[in-house]
Amino acid sequence: MKLALYPGCLMPTEQYAYEMSIRETLPLMGVEIVDLPGFSCCGEPLKSINQMLTLHMSARNLSIADREGIDLLVPCPMCHLALSEAKNILDGNGEMKKRINAKLREEGLEYIGKQRLFHIIDLVHDEIGLDTIRERVKKTLPDLNMAAHYGCHILRPSEMGRPVDSENPRKMEAILLSLGVRSEDYAEKLDCCGGPLLPNHPETSLAKTGQKLQAVSEQGFDGMVLACPWCQKMFDSKQTKAAESVGSRAHVPVLYLTQLMGLAFGIDDAKLGLNLNLSPVDDLGLKGEVE
Amino acid sequence: MSITDMTSMAEAQSDLRSEINKRLERLILGVSDYCYQCAKCTSGCESHKLLELEPHQIVALLKRGLIDEMVNSEIIWTCMSCFKCKERCPQKVPPVDILFALKNLTVLTGKQVPGDYTQMLQSVMSIGYIQDRQTVPTRSGDTVKREDLGLPVLSGLQDPNGFQNIITASAVEKI
Ligand code: SF4
């Protein structure tokens, strides 16, 4: 299976560990990653400013995939929603498709709409399959109970055809189980990381993050696993500040699903960018010899 | 190009505001009329406890046509766009979409846009991304750049000037 990696903004400019672990793990599961020139922001971070701009930006990225006739791997839930929504609008509204294509033509592009979109979770769970994952596991991970955090935009709105169930997502838990990692339910599972408020309400944004970290910590989880660069930025990169903002001393190891997969596949932790996680991931005892 | 520049260009297009008003009107007639004020949206709203956002009130105010009042209020900028309200409304009313339309209208009327949105927009206009590649800390106390990590070069825009012109035109166009 060949997929073009649509990087979005945050992963390739800051959340390098996500990109490293994706590039390390997917080829082991039969996915060839292709890099295409010309991608830009999906437009979703600017949706509050101008929705037309968001639609145009998403459409131009989709049309780059159309030009190459290739499906897209979109690891950021926010980008995944923006691109899905653009497809939904353009495929359902011929008038709008014409208007947008008139703009895209100025860049020599055209939206056709043939490309399929994958996030990491549905790609691994639905396309690659859990049997393949189990076959690739080379290392017994310690007995862990990790809190799964999906990220809002991969869950909702279901109207836009999200890759997982909006109210009872199970795919990440199933992937974790095939790696030998438990993931119990918790009441706050579907809650937001607070990230979208960072541009204009930074303190509240951090308080939101802190509250969820505290909940995860109080319920005895060993750590948190996620698949969103924005959520990782909040729960991992900003963990100390977030915990302080709610007067807690949360000490929660946070890592990407693809990092955990890579470790279970026996990939060296340096190649998975584990040193870029600022939360106490060493506490998980994940390193060590491949059996 | 700043948001203010964009806005003054936008104002030259006299029907711009009425376009968004029409969009809101559609939300009033087509959607918010179905709201029966059960407040389920507010009960699950991520911004309710911390910032006192009440999506059911937003719908109620829209129903009454109090658009200017909301455009002038800080409260519309407290939404986290978690989409819970839209997902869970028994009447398929999307308060989050009403909030996006109101924020768009606020920008077009030239009001101060809060926070770092201006900076993000400027960055997208010039390099195509909301920020350039950052130097990041490691857990062992060093710092690293993208180039240090064996990742491929980030290709980015092929024609930044062309992109800027096209995107600017799009940013001021009718919705
Ligand atoms: S959940 Fe829907 S019907 Fe109930 S108050 Fe909110 S918008 Fe209205």
Ligand code: SF4
């Ligand atoms: S999308 Fe906004 S208004 Fe709706 S529940 Fe989430 S924070 Fe509240």
